[in-house]
Amino acid sequence: MKLKANIATSENGFIFNPATGDSFTSNAIAAEILGYMKSGGSEEEIKKKILENYDVEPNQFERDWDDYMLQLKEANLLDL
């Protein structure tokens, strides 16, 4: 899962797709994940970091992760 190269993100979770003009807001954890994705982190690396830093059940996180990736895909933000 890789963000499209031209997608702009900010620390506060704002996402802007310059190719379409679409913009989105995301919560703090989603913004953190986006930040890792932007800096080229692999899916495994990002998941590991989140699980290390937050008190979350792996199964729950997997479900949330899939849900979030689906949202990013639908928003046309992923480089598929």
Add this chain to the structure above:
Amino acid sequence: MYVSPDLNKTESLTIAVTGLNANDNPGPGLAVIRALRAGFGENIRIIGLAYETLEPAIYLRDQVDKTYRIPYPTAGAGALKARIKEIQEIEKIDVLIPNFDAELYNFIKIAPDLLQMGIHSFLPSHQQLEQRDKVNLAKFGEKHGFNVPDEGVVFTASEIDNIASKFGFPLMVKGKFYEAHTTLNSADAHRAFHKLHAKWGLPVILQKFIKGTEINIAGLGDGKGNAISVIPMRKLYITEKGKAWAGITIEDEKLITLAKDFAKATIWKGGFELEIMREDNGSLYIMEVNPRFPAWVYLTVAAGQNQPKALVDLALGRPTDDMNTYKAGKMFIRYAWDNIVDVEEFQKLSAFGEL
């Protein structure tokens, strides 16, 4: 006698601009003026050319130094030429930028006379104007390989149902010069036809509805086949009249290429606006080609390419600024503002034709 000023020595420029109707269906004049002021700074005098006394920009005295009324396009090119000559005797206009579709025919016709008076312009030819006309858009698309929606040109209401049965509903019904209605059934389409006929004359254009994202592109053609500036904008807020009230610059190589292909195919000279519909599958349709700058053209300045200034430079044979990059994500959000004016000002313009 050719009375062009020695432009190397001329310190300040006088530029005449039409399209001062900064209302809910805005003309581009005010945005063009703002761009020119941003580009040329203090060294500029703006002459407004107005058709009606209530065109809002007339009364923005920090933007428009002096305004003259000019005859409606229906009065013909002769009347326009005579009026501009009168104005030129007072103002010494260097460049004139017309901003209405409906007036362009006459301005193009008198362009050589204007030059004789010392007034430069940078306009498409009558042929270029004609080929991108709404009435000819389908033919234009076919000839140059652009995607355009299927359309039918109608002169009587009785032709509507036949075309509607081919295109289906929703169906776009468009005026000859301005205005478009999305109609949902035959009664709607007939109503729109009569309204547009009464307002803008015949023919009326029926266009197949294309679903997608509305994107507009502001461009400037150098008359040699190049688009020296192209700025795409996605509409973010659209008024009931279909006008962008807010928008954002976007970067998409396909849009830039389309605008460049348009300039190349038409050898376009002057400002232009492509109204594009991008379908979900990415296909780009040219819905309309406007032969002048759009009312949102100041956004091109904000994004880093001052198209109106470049047009003036081209008109005067000067080199233009480098316009290879622009900033995506620049937004415009239009607003309404009540300008307070004394009746004496209104009266002056009404009685004497100038303010």
